[in-house]
Amino acid sequence: MTNTSHSNHSSNATQSSGIRGFLAGLSSLDRRWIFLGVALAVGIPILLKLSLPEVPGPMARATFNAIEKIPSGSRVLLAFDYDPASQGELQPMANALVHHCASRGHNIVFMALWPLGKQLADKTIKDVLKEFHPEYVEGTNYVQLGFKTGNEGVIKLMTTAITEQYPNDASGAALTDIPLMSGVNKLSEFKLIGTISAGYPGAKEWVQYADGASPEAFTLVAGSTGVQVSQLLPYYPKQLEGLLVAVKGAAEYEMLVTEKYPVARHQGRLEEGRRRMGPQLVAHLLVIGLIVLGNVAMIAARGAKGGAR
Amino acid sequence: MSVTMNTPTSGNRLLWISLMVFGMVGLSLNAFARKDGMAHGYVEVKEVERVQVTVVQSAGAGAASADAELKWVAPTDPKIASGEYTRVAGVAPRAWTVESLVPAKEAAMMMTARDAGDLTVERVEPSAINTFGIWIAAFLTLGIFSFLYRDNPWYKVAESVLIGVSAAYWMINAFWSTLVPNLFGALAPTLVRAVASPDLPVSSSPNSDFWLAVVPLILGFMLLWRLAPKGGWISIWPIAFIIGTTAGLKLVSGIEADLMAQAVATMQPLVVLNPADSATATASSFSFSAISFWGSIGSVVSVVGVLSVLTYFFFSLEHKGAVGKTARVGVWFLMITFGSAFGLTVMGRITLLAQRFEFLFTDWLNIG
Numbered sequence: 001m002t003n004t005s006h007s008n009h010s011s012n013a014t015q016s017s018g019i020r021g022f023l024a025g026l027s028s029l030d031r032r033w034i035f036l037g038v039a040l041a042v043g044i045p046i047l048l049k050l051s052l053p054e055v056p057g058p059m060a061r062a063t064f065n066a067i068e069k070i071p072s073g074s075r076v077l078l079a080f081d082y083d084p085a086s087q088g089e090l091q092p093m094a095n096a097l098v099h100h101c102a103s104r105g106h107n108i109v110f111m112a113l114w115p116l117g118k119q120l121a122d123k124t125i126k127d128v129l130k131e132f133h134p135e136y137v138e139g140t141n142y143v144q145l146g147f148k149t150g151n152e153g154v155i156k157l158m159t160t161a162i163t164e165q166y167p168n169d170a171s172g173a174a175l176t177d178i179p180l181m182s183g184v185n186k187l188s189e190f191k192l193i194g195t196i197s198a199g200y201p202g203a204k205e206w207v208q209y210a211d212g213a214s215p216e217a218f219t220l221v222a223g224s225t226g227v228q229v230s231q232l233l234p235y236y237p238k239q240l241e242g243l244l245v246a247v248k249g250a251a252e253y254e255m256l257v258t259e260k261y262p263v264a265r266h267q268g269r270l271e272e273g274r275r276r277m278g279p280q281l282v283a284h285l286l287v288i289g290l291i292v293l294g295n296v297a298m299i300a301a302r303g304a305k306g307g308a309r
Numbered sequence: 310m311s312v313t314m315n316t317p318t319s320g321n322r323l324l325w326i327s328l329m330v331f332g333m334v335g336l337s338l339n340a341f342a343r344k345d346g347m348a349h350g351y352v353e354v355k356e357v358e359r360v361q362v363t364v365v366q367s368a369g370a371g372a373a374s375a376d377a378e379l380k381w382v383a384p385t386d387p388k389i390a391s392g393e394y395t396r397v398a399g400v401a402p403r404a405w406t407v408e409s410l411v412p413a414k415e416a417a418m419m420m421t422a423r424d425a426g427d428l429t430v431e432r433v434e435p436s437a438i439n440t441f442g443i444w445i446a447a448f449l450t451l452g453i454f455s456f457l458y459r460d461n462p463w464y465k466v467a468e469s470v471l472i473g474v475s476a477a478y479w480m481i482n483a484f485w486s487t488l489v490p491n492l493f494g495a496l497a498p499t500l501v502r503a504v505a506s507p508d509l510p511v512s513s514s515p516n517s518d519f520w521l522a523v524v525p526l527i528l529g530f531m532l533l534w535r536l537a538p539k540g541g542w543i544s545i546w547p548i549a550f551i552i553g554t555t556a557g558l559k560l561v562s563g564i565e566a567d568l569m570a571q572a573v574a575t576m577q578p579l580v581v582l583n584p585a586d587s588a589t590a591t592a593s594s595f596s597f598s599a600i601s602f603w604g605s606i607g608s609v610v611s612v613v614g615v616l617s618v619l620t621y622f623f624f625s626l627e628h629k630g631a632v633g634k635t636a637r638v639g640v641w642f643l644m645i646t647f648g649s650a651f652g653l654t655v656m657g658r659i660t661l662l663a664q665r666f667e668f669l670f671t672d673w674l675n676i677g
Contacts, residue, residue, distance in 0.1 A: 088663065149491075283662075
């Protein structure tokens with residue numbers, strides 16, 4: 001009996017020291033193992049094409065409804081206020097937004113407050129507008145105004161005189177000669193303004209200078225990177241009628257758009273957001289697991305120190 | 310708990326070297342054992358043709374046939390058929406090709422479709438320069454990732470290229486998008502149009518533009534004066550101008566959009582009705598089922614959050630008693646906000662990593 005009890009104690013002690021040893025080992029873990037873990041957590045779901053169904057949240061629905069509710073054929077302004085560094089998060093939104101506007105028959109005016117935004121708008125025109133809506137004619141159904149330097153000054157001037165800021169479109173044609181821009185000289189003459197924004201200048205400046213100048217004139221919606229979105233959340237839903245929050249918002253919005261307006265080929269161009277949610281899930285689970293494990297190790301280390309005293 | 314980045318021990322080093330060798334063997338197998346196992350860039354080739362036309366002057370526009378506007382348009386432009394444009398006789402059409410990058414998988418599908426006789430699909434061709442571009446992008450991406458193992462010359466090369474290209478890009482961008490159109494274009498429009506920017510818009514008031522450009526030119530020189538050994542104080546004046554105009558611009562919008570509109574957005578009913586019921590609700594027809602439970606909770610949390618955080622930042626009273634407790638609640642709200650912002654940042658960073666992996670797997674290794 002004594003022997004058995006001793007053996008149980010010894011086995012428990014070995015087990016306990018094994019767990020303690022593991023937890024103590026964690027405190028000196030080489031961080032490269034964590035990098036490798038994150039790489040696998042992101043890489044494997046991409047290779048396995050792990051994709052999850054998205055349930056659209058209220059902000060993605062609000063963005064979708066804002067574009068749905070304006071009359072077909074309305075003039076909308078889309079500002080590409082980002083560059084390739086944020087393409088992973090924002091390009092899926094841009095693709096879905098342009099496809100949605102074109103599917104509703106809205107006339108689209110593209111512009112950019114970021115120098116490389118113009119190139120990304122061109123890419124979206126080529127990959128989405130010309131691919132899925134070949135009936136769209138430049139000058140009549142869409143216009144590319146391009147990039148203009150001046151940050152919020154550009155928005156401020158556009159509230160009263162678009163042609164002073166943009167006398168020509170990106171191809172050099174005078175704005176007054178473009179049918180879609182005929183008689184348009186103020187932001188308030190657009191039904192909807194959408195900004196896809198990675199920082200300054202971006203959605204915050206559109207709220208401050210465009211919506212602030214004429215709050216009732218048009219609907220303002222935004223898509224934002226995760227880093228920036230906490231600055232924008234206070235504006236929703238009064239000043240920003242719709243807000244797409246990082247890649248999650250993009251995935252939800254893609255879901256809503258492609259459910260109503262499916263495409264026959266190159267569907268992948270409207271699934272980028274959803275495709276990136278699989279790696280998100282696994283990587284987030286890993287991060288949460290590591291945070292929990294780290295805290296357990298810390299508590300165990302404190303306990304061990306207390307016991308030693 | 311401290312996570313370390315130790316210099317690898319011999320056992321550890323062996324493990325990492327094994328992993329790298331395993332990766333290299335995998336890459337080599339993929340490259341040589343699979344058809345299209347490594348990056349090939351493809352381009353979509355489009356034929357473009359333009360013809361020169363004259364814009365037909367409408368009656369009463371003046372007999373300015375000598376100044377008639379010339380344009381290059383597509384031969385299929387509907388304005389040629391409608392008579393708004395007239396082809397210029399004796400000027401040969403100009404034709405060229407435009408190439409744009411296509412992902413390998415789409416290129417394969419497009420080539421299959423064209424081979425099957427679908428001529429509506431654009432022509433796709435392999436492109437040596439884009440293949441080279443993909444390899445350079447993969448080399449630099451892996452170079453940046455290599456820092457995760459330890460600092461090394463490959464990472465340094467990638468980092469230096471990034472910094473150099475970014476600095477050069479911003480300098481050139483500022484020159485061509487700000488100085489050329491806004492300053493030089495206003496000071497010497499004819500010269501700029503002739504040598505630098507043919508599409509510079511024609512101003513209706515060149516004289517006033519000239520004098521309006523002289524002011525920033527002088528301010529610009531004054532700003533650069535701080536680089537001179539003497540008279541650095543001269544740069545204070547343009548700095549004061551910049552601060553003054555920026556403050557003026559931001560003050561109004563800040564008060565309107567961030568103070569007034571936000572205050573109004575916070576003044577909301579604590580009991581929120583369901584949207585369908587709120588339109589028809591009257592005092593006599595009110596029922597508890599019309600209340601939106603989560604809407605009301607959100608409203609209360611929002612108001613409590615604003616008031617408690619404002620109390621935390623209110624330093625005219627000592628944070629003791631009721632004020633201290635309210636401020637403590639404010640701290641909790643702040644912590645939750647920071648946590649949520651951190652979570653969103655993590656989400657953003659993982660997306661960027663996923664996008665680079667997609668590039669490596671799909672465009673470079675062709676295994677995605």
